[in-house]
Amino acid sequence: MGNREMEELIPLVNRLQDAFSALGQSCLLELPQIAVVGGQSAGKSSVLENFVGRDFLPRGSGIVTRRPLVLQLVTSKAEYAEFLHCKGKKFTDFDEVRHEIEAETDRVTGMNKGISSIPINLRVYSPHVLNLTLIDLPGITKVPVGDQPPDIEYQIREMIMQFITRENCLILAVTPANTDLANSDALKLAKEVDPQGLRTIGVITKLDLMDEGTDARDVLENKLLPLRRGYVGVVNRSQKDIDGKKDIKAAMLAERKFFLSHPAYRHIADRMGTPHLQKVLNQTRQVTPNEGIWSISLRSGESWSSFSLLPT
Numbered sequence: 001m002g003n004r005e006m007e008e009l010i011p012l013v014n015r016l017q018d019a020f021s022a023l024g025q026s027c028l029l030e031l032p033q034i035a036v037v038g039g040q041s042a043g044k045s046s047v048l049e050n051f052v053g054r055d056f057l058p059r060g061s062g063i064v065t066r067r068p069l070v071l072q073l074v075t076s077k078a079e080y081a082e083f084l085h086c087k088g089k090k091f092t093d094f095d096e097v098r099h100e101i102e103a104e105t106d107r108v109t110g111m112n113k114g115i116s117s118i119p120i121n122l123r124v125y126s127p128h129v130l131n132l133t134l135i136d137l138p139g140i141t142k143v144p145v146g147d148q149p150p151d152i153e154y155q156i157r158e159m160i161m162q163f164i165t166r167e168n169c170l171i172l173a174v175t176p177a178n179t180d181l182a183n184s185d186a187l188k189l190a191k192e193v194d195p196q197g198l199r200t201i202g203v204i205t206k207l208d209l210m211d212e213g214t215d216a217r218d219v220l221e222n223k224l225l226p227l228r229r230g231y232v233g234v235v236n237r238s239q240k241d242i243d244g245k246k247d248i249k250a251a252m253l254a255e256r257k258f259f260l261s262h263p264a265y266r267h268i269a270d271r272m273g274t275p276h277l278q279k280v281l282n283q284t285r286q287v288t289p290n291e292g293i294w295s296i297s298l299r300s301g302e303s304w305s306s307f308s309l310l311p312t
Helices: 003-022 044-052 094-109 152-164 185-193 239-243 248-261 266-271 274-283
Strands: 026-029 033-038 069-075 080-083 120-126 132-136 169-176 200-205 231-233 294-300 303-309
Touching: 033 044, 033 152, 033 185, 044 069, 044 132, 044 169, 044 200, 044 248, 044 274, 080 094, 094 120, 132 274, 152 169, 152 185, 169 185, 185 200, 200 274, 231 274, 248 266, 248 274
Parallel strands: 033 132, 033 169, 069 120, 169 200, 200 231
Antiparallel strands: 026 294, 069 132, 080 120, 294 303
């Protein structure tokens, strides 16, 4: 299936997801999707915000993402955002987008850090994005806070598994470079469902925070814990940058400069950074084992019906 056909398929997927969510029905779309997985403070939010070029995701300590966020990016001349649960309202202020995510999360999960598998559907139109649909999942955690149940780690794991066990799900496994890659929670989960690394892309964050004299060259060259699709390194804004409202465009220029000037990475600079990661995701050929035929299962009440979609 070529990239042109994939571009045509994305809007169809988006419309189907919206239609069945609006009807209150479950629609298990066995279509290509990208699930973003990582531990708390791994840098998932910064990666997604860099894709959009805007600050729009909630931040804070503990579990911030407490419901799956289906983020649909659509290339458009105008820049605005829409929520499925806010029919007809266009958000042009991305601070309001953040507040709406927080309010809608609390509406379903409560105020005490509870989690829910009911997704929030957000669509962002912008001339600065590539057509992508990503699912931001709660960060992997081990310690319950607030009124969270003792088995919060198990609950989050089960929620993540609902998405990444599907054979047509591309797994974006986000891991900070200043931790031991062998102990990466994201890569461990990915390996359970994708032992050969065929549909996992490793994203290595915080390369600029590594101890002096160390680097992640072997990881980024795919020599350590190799993945079929390899690794992409990114450099996000620091917390100080975020607090100081550093412009994302300026941060992207700084990221580019980092890779071009770093002695361990400059030879692979063209394969590193946020813009390259976006292109990789946009161009990735994701095909199910039955060679391009996607099945769609629809549930009404307790009954299911299925049919196949064969791209032209």
